[in-house]
Amino acid sequence: MSDMGQISALDIDRPIEAATEALLARQRADGHFLFELEADATIPAEYVLLRHYLGEPVDAALEQKIAVYLRRIQGAHGGWPLFRDGEFDMSATVKAYFALKMIGDAPQAPHMHRAREAIRLRGGAERSNVFTRCLLALYGIVPWRAVPEMPVEIMLLPKWFPFHLDKISYWSRTVIVPLLVLMAKKPRAVNAKGVAIGELFLEPPQSLGPTPKAPQQKASWFWFFRAVDEVLRAAEPLFPKRTRARAIDRAVAWVGERLNGEDGLGAIFPAMANSVMMYAALGCPENHPQRAIARQSIEKLLVLHGDEAYCQPCVSPIWDTGLACHALLEAGGERVAVAVKRGLDWLKPMQVLDVKGDWIARRPDLRPGGWAFQYANPHYPDVDDTAVVAMAMDRLQGLTPQGAAPADYRAAIERAREWIVGMQSSNGAWGAFDADNEYYYLNNIPFADHGALLDPPTEDVTARCLSMLAQLGDTQSPAVMRAVDYLRKTQLADGSWYGRWGMNYIYGTWSVLCALNAAGLRREAPEMRKAADWLAAIQNEDGGWGEDGSSYKLDYKGYEKAPSTASQTAWALLGLMAAGEVDHPAVARGVKYLADNQDADGFWNEERYTATGFPRVFYLRYHGYAKFFPLWALARYRNLRSGNAKTVAWGM
Numbered sequence: 247m248s249d250m251g252q253i254s255a256l257d258i259d260r261p262i263e264a265a266t267e268a269l270l271a272r273q274r275a276d277g278h279f280l281f282e283l284e285a286d287a288t289i290p291a292e293y294v295l296l297r298h299y300l301g302e303p304v305d306a307a308l309e310q311k312i313a314v315y316l317r318r319i320q321g322a323h324g325g326w327p328l329f330r331d332g333e334f335d336m337s338a339t340v341k342a343y344f345a346l347k348m349i350g351d352a353p354q355a356p357h358m359h360r361a362r363e364a365i366r367l368r369g370g371a372e373r374s375n376v377f378t379r380c381l382l383a384l385y386g387i388v389p390w391r392a393v394p395e396m397p398v399e400i401m402l403l404p405k406w407f408p409f410h411l412d413k414i415s416y417w418s419r420t421v422i423v424p425l426l427v428l429m430a431k432k433p434r435a436v437n438a439k440g441v442a443i444g445e446l447f448l449e450p451p452q453s454l455g456p457t458p459k460a461p462q463q464k465a466s467w468f469w470f471f472r473a474v475d476e477v478l479r480a481a482e483p484l485f486p487k488r489t490r491a492r493a494i495d496r497a498v499a500w501v502g503e504r505l506n507g508e509d510g511l512g513a514i515f516p517a518m519a520n521s522v523m524m525y526a527a528l529g530c531p532e533n534h535p536q537r538a539i540a541r542q543s544i545e546k547l548l549v550l551h552g553d554e555a556y557c558q559p560c561v562s563p564i565w566d567t568g569l570a571c572h573a574l575l576e577a578g579g580e581r582v583a584v585a586v587k588r589g590l591d592w593l594k595p596m597q598v599l600d601v602k603g604d605w606i607a608r609r610p611d612l613r614p615g616g617w618a619f620q621y622a623n624p625h626y627p628d629v630d631d632t633a634v635v636a637m638a639m640d641r642l643q644g645l646t647p648q649g650a651a652p653a654d655y656r657a658a659i660e661r662a663r664e665w666i667v668g669m670q671s672s673n674g675a676w677g678a679f680d681a682d683n684e685y686y687y688l689n690n691i692p693f694a695d696h697g698a699l700l701d702p703p704t705e706d707v708t709a710r711c712l713s714m715l716a717q718l719g720d721t722q723s724p725a726v727m728r729a730v731d732y733l734r735k736t737q738l739a740d741g742s743w744y745g746r747w748g749m750n751y752i753y754g755t756w757s758v759l760c761a762l763n764a765a766g767l768r769r770e771a772p773e774m775r776k777a778a779d780w781l782a783a784i785q786n787e788d789g790g791w792g793e794d795g796s797s798y799k800l801d802y803k804g805y806e807k808a809p810s811t812a813s814q815t816a817w818a819l820l821g822l823m824a825a826g827e828v829d830h831p832a833v834a835r836g837v838k839y840l841a842d843n844q845d846a847d848g849f850w851n852e853e854r855y856t857a858t859g860f861p862r863v864f865y866l867r868y869h870g871y872a873k874f875f876p877l878w879a880l881a882r883y884r885n886l887r888s889g890n891a892k893t894v895a896w897g898m
Contacts, residue, residue: 257841258837258841258880258883258884258887259884260841261840261841261844261880262577262877262880262881262884264844264848265577265844265848265849265873265876265877265880266574266577266579266582266848266877267848268847268848268849268873269570269573269574269848269873269874269877270574270581270582270585272873273570273585273588273589276588276592277567277585277588277589277590277591277592278563278566278567278589278592278593279563279566279567279570279589279870280561280562280563280566280567281562281566281868281869281870281873282549282558282869282870283558283559283560283561283562283866283867283868283869284549284556284558284855284866284867284869285558285559285859285864285865285866285867286319286326286327286328286329286335286338286864286865287316287319287326287338287339287341287342288337288338288341288342288864289515289547289556289557289558289559290312290315290316290345290555290556290557291316291338291341291342291344291345291346292341292345292381292515292516292519292557293312293515293519293544293547293548293557294309294312294345294348294349295341295344295345295348295381295385296519296522296523296544298348298435298436298437298438298439298441299384299385299435299436299437299523300436300522300523300526301436301437301438308548308555309349309350310349311550311551311553311554311555312345312349312554312555312556312557313345313346313349313350313351314553314554314555315554315555315556316342316345316346317346317357318554320342320357320360320361321334323364324339324360324361324363324364325338325339325342325361325364325365326338326339326342326361328795328863328864328865329794329795329854329855329865329867330853330854330855330867331794331854332794332795332796332865333796334364334368336365336368336369336371336373336374336375336378337374337375337377337378339361339364339365340365340371340374340378340382340443340446341378341381342361343358343361343362343365343443343446344441344443346358347441347443348439348441353445362445362446365446366446366448369448370446370447370448370449371443371446371447371451372447372448372449372451372454375457375695375696375863376393376394376457376692376693376694376695376696377516377696379392379393379454379457380393380425380428380429382443382451383432384428384433384434384435384523385434385435385437385442386434386435386437387442387443387444387451388451388452388454389452389454390429390432391454391455391456391479392454392455392456392457393429393457394456394457394475394691394692394693395475395478395479395482396422396425396426396429396693397426397429397430397478397482397485397493398426398427398429398430398490398493398494398497399485399489399490399493400426400493401423401426401493401494401496401497401500402489402492402493402496405607408687408688409688409691411423412604412607412608413683413685413688414683414685414688414699414700415679415680415683415698415699415700415701416512416604416625416626416679416680416701417512417514417516417517417698417701418698418699418700419512419604420504420511420512420514420517420626421512421514421516421517421520423497423500423501424497424501424511424517424520424521424523424524425520425524426493426497427494427497427498427524427527427528428520428523428524428527430490430493430494431527431528433523433526433527456472456475456692457692457695460694460695460696460697461800462689462697462800462862463689463690463694463695463697464690467687467690468690468692470690471690471691471692472692475691475692494528497524498524498528501521501524502536503625504625505521505536505539505540506543506622506623506624506625507539507543507622508539508542508543508546509543509546509620509621509622509623510540510543510544510546511540511543512623512626513560513561513618513619513620513621513622513623513626514559514560515544515547515557515558515559515560516559518540518543518544518547519544521540522537522540522541522544525537525540544557546561547559547560547561559859559864559866560619560620561620561621562619562620562868562870563620563621564593564596564617564618564619564620564621564631564635565619565630565631565634565868566868566870566874567589567592567593567635568593568617568631568634568635568638569634569870569874569875570589570870570873570874571586571589571590571638571642572634572637572638572641572874572878572898573874573875573877573878573881574586574589574874574877575638575641575642576877576878576881576882576885577877577881578881578885580647580648583642583645583647583648584647584648584650586638586642586647587642587645587647587650587653590635590638590639590642590653590655593617593635593638593639594639594655594658596617596618596621597615597616597617597635597658597661597662598614598615598616598617598618598624598627599614599615599661600614600624601614601624601625602614603624603625603626603627604625604626604679604680605626605627605669605679605680605681607680608680608681608682608683609668609669609681612664612665612668612669613661613664613665613668614627614661614665615632615661615662615663615664615665615666616628616629616631616632616662616665616666616669617631617632617635617662618631619631626679627665627679628678628679629665629666629669629676629677629678629679629707629710629711630678630706630707630710630711630747632662632665632666632714633662633666633710633711633713633714633897634710634898635662636658636659636662636663636666636714636718637713637714637717637897637898639653639655639658639659640655640659640717640718642655643655643656643659659718662714663714663715663718666711666714666715667715667725669681670711670725670728670729671683671684671703673703673728673732674708674725674728674729674731674732675703675704675705675707675708675729675732676703676704676707676708676710676711676729677701677702677703677704677707678701678704678707678746678747679701680701683700683701683702684700684702684703685700686700686702688700696860696863697860697861697862697863698860698861698863698864703732704744704746704747705732705733705736705743705744705745705746705754705757705758706743706744706745706746706747706748706753706754706757706758707746707747708729708732708733708761709733709743709754709757709758709760709761709762710757710761710897710898711729712726712729712730712733712761712762712764712765712897713757713760713761713764713897713898714897715729716761716764716765716766716897717764717897721764721765721766726765729761729765730762730765730767733758733761733762733773734773737758737773737776737777738751740776740780740804740805741755741775741776741777741778741779741780742754742755742777742780742805743755743757743758743777745757745858746858746861747857747858748817748856748857748858749793749794749795749797749814749855749856749857749858749865750793750795750797750798750858751793751797751805752781752784752791752793752814752817752818752821753814753817753856755777755780755781755817755818755821756817756818756820756821756824758777759774759777759778759820759821759822759824759825760820760821760824760897760898761897762774762824763824763825763826764897769825769826769827774825774826775825777821777825778821778822778825778826778827778830780805781818781821781822781832782822782827782830782832784805784807785818785832785835785836786807786809786810788810788839789810789815789835789836789838789839789842790810790811790812790814790815790836790839790840790843791810791811791814791815791817791818791836792807792808792809792810792811792814792815792854793805793806793808793814794808794854794855795855795858795861795862795865796808798858798861798862799862800862808854809854810839811852811854811856811872812840812843812850812851812852812871812872812875812876813850813852813856813868813871813872813875813876814856815836815839815840815876815879816840816875816876816878816879817875817879818836819833819836819837819840819879819882819883820875820878820879820882820898822836823879823882823883823886828883828886828887833883836879837879837880837883840876840879840880841880844876849872849873850872850873850876851872852867852871852872853867854867855867856868856871857871
């Protein structure tokens with residue numbers, strides 16, 4: 247490949263075969279795939295603090311492993327970032343310091359001193375966000391007046407009221423409802439060791455007042471809601487006890503209906519932890535069935551590695567399995583087809599067909615038909631997972647792998663299509679879990695300083711849904727045309743598209759280019775040309791592509807260089823090839839980057855975070871991304887160069 251324009255069949259086959267074998271070896275006995283999902287320091291720190299909050303027996307060995315992990319990921323600035331090599335984050339640092347001190351790290355230890363000085367230099371722990379303040383209030387470190395007022399009577403509000411659970415995102419609902427009970431009961435952590443962190447504050451923590459306006463919040467809305475907050479705070483003691491009891495009962499019933507067994511409330515750590523604390527605050531003993539199963543759900547999130555351990559925010563088996571199947575299908579081969587069918591056969595019964603989840607608030611007459619992200623989360627399927635699974639099933643549909651029954655997923659695909667079309671928002675786009683979840687004024691309430699209260703439609707999710715519809719042969723329906731129109735309107739001046747769930751513009755641009763290609767836009771279309779030119783222009787000197795969480799900053803002015811990663815390189819390559827640029831020199835350089843950086847185990851080492859939970863707040867490292875996306879890109883390159891034109895028509 248000396249001229250950077252060609253790569254021999256032998257050169258490309260070797261990394262593809264190695265990655266295929268490595269991925270097949272990670273398939274579980276029942277057919278599915280599951281890889282670790284890592285966030286920042288907050289989740290393992292909160293896990294430690296939850297155990298001490300509840301007064302559980304100390305598991306010294308586990309705590310020491312978590313301490314090793316927390317110390318390792320401390321940043322050079324002395325604090326803890328939200329992603330590898332990221333800037334100091336106050337809330338993550340306060341929680342990590344608190345957890346390490348709870349575990350037994352001495353405040354005078356060098357790493358603790360560095361963290362403490364970094365916190366104080368940046369204004370002290372009083373600069374923590376609302377959710378961190380809630381945790382500190384539960385420990386009695388700060389007063390409840392430091393937390394915005396959220397009366398549990400919210401549970402009784404009518405649907406037309408400006409604030410209602412139906413108007414916020416799934417993750418917000420599941421976190422907030424049990425938290426409302428905690429804010430009403432105001433319990434105090436057991437904290438048997440009596441650990442406090444007053445040294446992190448510049449002023450006495452008990453003097454802490456209301457939260458300040460967050461940078462993304464509009465002043466007019468914020469101060470209006472701050473006034474409402476003050477009125478509620480003054481009126482709260484006057485609320486009728488009978489009404490409060492009824493509201494608490496409503497919240498407990500809401501949680502109980504969605505408790506989700508050992509997969510947990512919302513199948514996400516913050517909601518699961520709040521549900522456990524809620525049952526404890528209500529006086530439920532440890533062996534109470536609902537408290538016990540809620541507590542057990544959290545243990546299933548632990549990851550143990552030798553001398554390290556951490557807690558995942560959730561697990562991702564549906565997403566991992568669907569994407570791994572796509573990568574393997576691209577690689578091809580009879581043995582691979584058998585393995586993919588096992589994966590898709592595992593996915594088929596996971597489709598939610600009998601539970602009308604919270605999404606019915608906006609689509610009451612729609613039949614369920616989606617897949618969730620986790621093993622079980624029937625109230626909260628999402629269109630992104632659903633589209634990915636349906637497209638994989640469609641690719642295998644009708645094939646008969648040697649020694650297996652014919653693949654027949656027609657009914658599952660049709661239900662998925664019906665549900666996704668029904669979940670389209672009025673602007674032609676899709677959100678992840680809800681339709682038309684665009685009550686943007688709510689992001690200005692004091693409680694929403696994280697700016698992630700909602701689940702509005704986004705370009706990357708819309709692209710995935712459009713990809714599925716187009717792959718299934720629908721390129722002219724009103725749903726498709728509205729989606730194409732939305733994506734055309736949201737392309738940025740530089741040619742890129744925003745990526746809500748992956749970092750960031752590389753992810754969004756890859757997603758949209760694949761969708762527009764599948765929908766029939768020609769490579770000469772201006773949207774395709776601008777996007778392809780942008781991807782080629784931001785390629786790193788090493789041939790790869792990279793982007794980090796700083797791209798979500800409020801004053802974003804264009805792409806800023808970041809170190810290359812295997813998964814982002816794969817996205818850029820897939821995007822360029824979807825735009826018809828398989829022979830572009832940038833593609834050859836990207837393919838060489840992947841081939842040269844493959845590890846001996848067949849995978850790619852990717853320490854950097856390439857996914858997003860909530861922009862500017864919470865980022866993710868999918869350990870599977872560097873295992874299936876590079877394989878996918880290399881195999882597609884081989885397929886297109888060998889004349890397998892059918893491959894380019896796939897939606898992903």
